[in-house]
Amino acid sequence: MDGRFRDFPRKRPAPPHSALSVSVRQNRALMSTYGNFTAPIGSRRAPALRTVGTRERRSHLTAPRVPTVGIDIGGTKVMAGVVDADGNILEKLRAETPDKSKSPKVVEDTIVELVLDLSDRHDVHAVGIGAAGWVDADRNRVLFAPHLSWRNEPLRDRLAGRLAVPVLVDNDANAAAWAEWRFGAGRGEDHLVMITLGTGIGGAILEDGQVKRGKYGVAGEFGHMQVVPGGHRCPCGNRGCWEQYSSGNALVREAKELAAADSPVAYGIIEHVKGQVDDITGPMITELAREGDAMCVELLQDIGQWLGVGIANLAAALDPSCFVIGGGVSAADDLLIAPARDAFKRQLTGRGYRPEARIVRAQLGPEAGMVGAADLARLVARRFRRANRRRVERHERYARYTESRRSQWDSA
Numbered sequence: 001m002d003g004r005f006r007d008f009p010r011k012r013p014a015p016p017h018s019a020l021s022v023s024v025r026q027n028r029a030l031m032s033t034y035g036n037f038t039a040p041i042g043s044r045r046a047p048a049l050r051t052v053g054t055r056e057r058r059s060h061l062t063a064p065r066v067p068t069v070g071i072d073i074g075g076t077k078v079m080a081g082v083v084d085a086d087g088n089i090l091e092k093l094r095a096e097t098p099d100k101s102k103s104p105k106v107v108e109d110t111i112v113e114l115v116l117d118l119s120d121r122h123d124v125h126a127v128g129i130g131a132a133g134w135v136d137a138d139r140n141r142v143l144f145a146p147h148l149s150w151r152n153e154p155l156r157d158r159l160a161g162r163l164a165v166p167v168l169v170d171n172d173a174n175a176a177a178w179a180e181w182r183f184g185a186g187r188g189e190d191h192l193v194m195i196t197l198g199t200g201i202g203g204a205i206l207e208d209g210q211v212k213r214g215k216y217g218v219a220g221e222f223g224h225m226q227v228v229p230g231g232h233r234c235p236c237g238n239r240g241c242w243e244q245y246s247s248g249n250a251l252v253r254e255a256k257e258l259a260a261a262d263s264p265v266a267y268g269i270i271e272h273v274k275g276q277v278d279d280i281t282g283p284m285i286t287e288l289a290r291e292g293d294a295m296c297v298e299l300l301q302d303i304g305q306w307l308g309v310g311i312a313n314l315a316a317a318l319d320p321s322c323f324v325i326g327g328g329v330s331a332a333d334d335l336l337i338a339p340a341r342d343a344f345k346r347q348l349t350g351r352g353y354r355p356e357a358r359i360v361r362a363q364l365g366p367e368a369g370m371v372g373a374a375d376l377a378r379l380v381a382r383r384f385r386r387a388n389r390r391r392v393e394r395h396e397r398y399a400r401y402t403e404s405r406r407s408q409w410d411s412a
């Protein structure tokens with residue numbers, strides 16, 4: 001746009017013969033073009049606003065206070081909800097995540113159906129999607145999603161075409177971090193790191209009200225930092241990744257190992273699953289730990305300690321003021337977070353000579369990703385209702401006009 005300003009002649013071009021020989025139409029055309037470029041500052045911004053499109057150009061402070069739809073696409077379920085500007089969920093729907101073997105189109109259809117269903121009852125001004133996968137720096141393509149068939153999938157453009165509203169795509173951990181910063185445990189923090197402990201570890205970095213995505217959009221994959229050289233094999237192909245020691249999968253793996261070995265410490269959980277070791281789940285371990293089962297308490301302590309070690313590494317690299325711990329495993333609360341705090345204090349580089357970051361549990365629970373995606377979508381939202389209302393008003397005015405003309409003819 002700047003280029004266009006500079007290139008445009010400062011003076012109106014001299015008329016070929018005299019001012020009078022310029023036809024009226026030509027003159028009007030010149031004036032209107034000229035007028036566009038010499039308008040007051042306020043209207044000069046108009047072209048920029050018109051091209052906002054699906055790119056994020058606003059801050060959360062200037063985004064319109066309109067309801068938007070947030071969609072969280074996880075490994076097992078798709079959650080969609082209408083969320084208002086204060087983070088309140090107005091309505092929520094769920095669907096199964098289509099199987100990995102299905103084509104990308106099937107997932108798209110699921111999303112479109114959910115949005116259309118919600119827009120029957122709500123004004124939807126934009127749609128935000130938090131996807132469990134790598135999203136490129138333009139936030140258009142999902143580069144890779146371990147639970148879905150998406151490979152370099154231009155999700156944003158596809159959906160924007162089908163839904164006719166602006167669409168924003170982001171990584172699910174980024175969306176959850178945004179939600180915690182806006183409405184949850186991270187409010188008021190300008191340097192925040194979010195760690196989500198689910199089956200693996202997801203992460204996000206927020207600085208000064210912006211998600212830090214890195215040059216290629218894939219920053220925050222903390223789960224695959226190596227913490228134990230030559231350690232447990234990770235599905236990513238490496239060994240000893242952090243998420244092999246501090247995640248829901250790690251918790252269940254350790255419990256199953258002890259139960260399968262028929263260790264006396266595992267008698268409690270073996271009894272609980274009636275000998276069916278494969279039935280052991282993460283939430284079950286948390287529940288038994290709360291009831292005082294010594295092995296389950298110990299396993300959560302181990303996970304928590306590894307969590308603290310990784311957090312100390314992250315503090316060395318990023319120096320945030322606050323770590324927010326979310327994801328399913330964080331339901332264990334202090335059984336997990338207290339050991340994490342202890343390990344963090346013991347491992348932190350420069351300990352005793354630097355302020356220590358807080359480690360807190362996330363507040364928004366499993367809806368964080370959905371709420372965050374919806375709130376991020378407000379950054380690209382357009383006020384459809386107002387535009388539609390104007391269109392309706394114009395149509396009504398025209399209808400009244402033709403009606404009055406007709407009655408004039410009738411009475412004549």
Ligand SMILES: [Zn+2]
Pocket residue numbers: 223224234235236237238241
């Ligand atoms: Zn890994």
